[in-house]
Amino acid sequence: MKKIEFPNPESWPELSKRPLIENASISDTVHKVFQAIQNNGDESVKSYTNLFDSVELDQLKVSEGEIQIATTDVPNDLKKAIQQAAVNIEVFHKTQIEKAQKTETTPGVICWRESRPIERVGIYIPGGTAPLFSTVMMLGIPAKIAGCTEIVLCTPPDKNGNIHPAIVYTAQLIGITNLFKVGGIQAIGAMTFGTESIPKVDKIFGPGNQYVTAAKQMAQNFGVAIDMPAGPSEVLIIADATAVPAFVAADLLSQAEHGTDSQVMLLSDNEKIIDIVLEEITIQLEALPRKHMAEEALLSSKAILLKSITECITFSNQYAPEHLILAIENYNEVIPKISNAGSVFLGNFSCESAGDYASGTNHTLPTNGYARNYSGVSLDSFVKKITFQELSAQGIKNIGPAIELMAAAEELEAHKNAVTLRLKALQNE
Numbered sequence: 063m064k065k066i067e068f069p070n071p072e073s074w075p076e077l078s079k080r081p082l083i084e085n086a087s088i089s090d091t092v093h094k095v096f097q098a099i100q101n102n103g104d105e106s107v108k109s110y111t112n113l114f115d116s117v118e119l120d121q122l123k124v125s126e127g128e129i130q131i132a133t134t135d136v137p138n139d140l141k142k143a144i145q146q147a148a149v150n151i152e153v154f155h156k157t158q159i160e161k162a163q164k165t166e167t168t169p170g171v172i173c174w175r176e177s178r179p180i181e182r183v184g185i186y187i188p189g190g191t192a193p194l195f196s197t198v199m200m201l202g203i204p205a206k207i208a209g210c211t212e213i214v215l216c217t218p219p220d221k222n223g224n225i226h227p228a229i230v231y232t233a234q235l236i237g238i239t240n241l242f243k244v245g246g247i248q249a250i251g252a253m254t255f256g257t258e259s260i261p262k263v264d265k266i267f268g269p270g271n272q273y274v275t276a277a278k279q280m281a282q283n284f285g286v287a288i289d290m291p292a293g294p295s296e297v298l299i300i301a302d303a304t305a306v307p308a309f310v311a312a313d314l315l316s317q318a319e320h321g322t323d324s325q326v327m328l329l330s331d332n333e334k335i336i337d338i339v340l341e342e343i344t345i346q347l348e349a350l351p352r353k354h355m356a357e358e359a360l361l362s363s364k365a366i367l368l369k370s371i372t373e374c375i376t377f378s379n380q381y382a383p384e385h386l387i388l389a390i391e392n393y394n395e396v397i398p399k400i401s402n403a404g405s406v407f408l409g410n411f412s413c414e415s416a417g418d419y420a421s422g423t424n425h426t427l428p429t430n431g432y433a434r435n436y437s438g439v440s441l442d443s444f445v446k447k448i449t450f451q452e453l454s455a456q457g458i459k460n461i462g463p464a465i466e467l468m469a470a471a472e473e474l475e476a477h478k479n480a481v482t483l484r485l486k487a488l489q490n491e
Contacts, residue, residue: 063314063328063340063360067367078381080296080430081323081362088276095247096254096280103257110248117223117243122259124225124241132230144232147420148199154422155204158441170457177445179209180287182261184253185238186268186278187217189245192320193226194269200424201267201439202236208444213238214253214261218245246270250277254286265289267439269426272323289439293430294323297414298383300374301330301339305389306410310335311342313387313414314363315356322358327381328365329374336365375399382433385414404433458484 069077098106104122112118164174185201188194198215205213215238217229225243233241242260244252256262265287266278271294278288297317301310314326330336343360350356368374375396378386382402390396393408400406404427405417418425426439453461462481469477 063326063343063363063365065336065340065365065367067333068369069366074377074380077364077366078377078431080294080325085272085276088273089280092247092251092273092277092280096251096277096284099248099251099257100255103255104259107244107248107252107257107260110246111219111244114246114248115218115221117219117221119219119223119243122242122244122257124230124243128224129230129234129239129241132225132227133234135227136231140228141231143420144195144199144228144235147196148203148232148235150420150422151199151203151424152207155207155424155441158204159207168457168460170454170460172452172457173449174451175447175449177208178448179211179445180265181210182212182214182263182265183210183444184214184216184263184266184268186249186253186266186270186274187215187229188268188270188274189217189219189226189229193217193229195226195228195232196419197268197426198229198232198238199236200426202233202238204424204439204441205267205444206237208441210444212240212261212263214240214242214263216242216244216249216253216260218249219243247273247277250274250281254281254284262286265444267426267443269295271321289426289443290428290436291430291432292426292428294325295320295385296325296327296383296429297385297387298327298329298378298381299387299389300371300378301328301332301335302371302390303332303335304391304410305330305335305339307335307338307342308346309410309413310339310387310389311346314339314343315346315350316413316415317385318356318359318363319350319352320355320359322355324355324359326359326363327383329368329377330365331368331370331374333367336367340365371396372399378403382428382431384427384429384433385417387412387414402433404428404438455488459488 095110108119162174162176164172166172183205187197215233217225252260253263253266267289269292275293295317299310317324317326347353379402384404386403387407389410407414417423424439428436462485465481466478
C-alpha cells in the first residue's frame with residue numbers, strides 16, 4: 063500500500079480513482095458473444111463455455127442426480143454454518159416487507175402503493191477463483207421472500223463440468239432448482255435472450271469480473287434490468303488510536319484477496335496506527351493462500367494520513383466505498399455524517415466478513431463510486447411498486463376543476479374532457 067500524508071483536498075478526486083479497466087475490447091467481445099447466443103442459443107453457449115472455460119458440456123442444466131451427489135459432498139459443519147447464515151439473512155430481509163398504506167389526499171381521493179414481485183429473475187454466482195455460495199443466499203433468499211415465480215441460477219463449471227457442491231447445496235436449501243453450468247458473458251447472454259435450455263429473465267443480479275459487469279450493462283440494451291453496475295470489490299477503513307491494527311490489516315486483506323483488481327483504502331488521523339497496520343499486512347500476507355492476488359491488489363491501494371476523523375469522513379463520502387469500516391471510538395457520533403457507502407461496519411468487532419456471510423445484511427453492493435447513487439440489493443430489488451388511486455363522486459368534484467384547468471393550460475383537451483364528462487354526469491344526477 064502506498065502511504066500518503068496530509069494530501070491537499072484538491073488531490074482527493076485523483077486519490078479516489080479506482081484502477082483503470084480497458085473497456086473497448088471487452089465491449090467488442092460481449093457484443094460478439096451476445097449476437098451468437100441470440101442467433102444460435104445453446105449451441106453458442108456451449109461453444110463459448112468450451113472456449114473460455116475449457117469445458118465441453120452435453121447439457122447445461124444441473125440434473126437432480128447431480129444435485130443429490132453435490133449435496134452429500136458438503137461437510138455437515140459447513141451445512142450448519144450455511145443454515146445459520148440463511149436464517150439471519152431471511153430474518154433481516156423479512157423486515158423489509160412493506161404493508162400498503164392508504165392515504166386520503168383529499169376527501170374522496172384515496173391513494174396507495176403495493177409491491178409485486180419481478181416474475182423472472184436471473185442470479186449470477188461467480189465460481190472461478192472463489193465459489194461464492196454465500197451470494198446464492200444473498201440473492202436467492204430475498205427473491206423467494208419477494209415471491210419471484212422463476213429464479214434462474216447460472217454459475218461457471220469446473221474443469222470436469224461440475225458446479226461447486228456448496229453452491230448446489232445452498233441453492234437446494236433455499237429452493238432454487240433451475241441451476242445451469244454456465245458462467246461469464248455467455249451466462250448473462252443466455253439469461254438476456256433465453257435459449258433452448260436457459261429461460262429468459264426480466265432482471266439479472268450478481269457480482270462478477272469485468273466481463274460479467276460489461277455483459278450485464280449490455281443486457282440493459284435488450285430490455286433486461288440489472289441490480290447495479292457492480293465491479294471489483296473494495297473496502298475503506300477509517301481508524302483512530304483505538305483501532306486494533308491486526309483487525310484492520312485483516313479486514314484490508316479480506317478484500318484484497320478477492321482479486322487483483324480489488325482496491326482497499328485506509329484513512330487515519332494517527333500515523334502510528336497506519337505504520338503498525340502496514341507492518342501487520344506484511345506479516346498476515348505471508349500466510350494467505352491467495353497471497354499473489356492480494357499483493358497485486360495492494361499495489362493500487364492507499365493508506366492516507368489526514369488531519370482529523372472529520373476529514374476522513376469527508377474523504378470517504380467522496381470516495382463512496384462499497385464497504386466502510388469505522389474502527390473508531392465514537393462511531394455512533396459520525397453515523398449521521400455518512401452519506402455515501404454501500405454497507406457500514408461499526409467498531410473493532412464488526413468485521414466486513416460478517417456482512418459477507420452471516421450478520422443478515424446483503425453483501426451485493428455498489429462499487430466504483432456508485433454508492434453515491436445506488437443502494438445495495440434488498441427486498442426492494444426484487445419487486446416493482448404499483449400505485450393505486452380510488453376517487454369517489456365527492457373526490458372527482460373536489461379535484462376535478464383543478465385537473466380541468468391544468469389540462470387546458472397544457473392544451474390537452476381530451477384529458478380535460480375525461481373530467482368534464484364526469485362532473486356533468488354528477489350535476490345531471
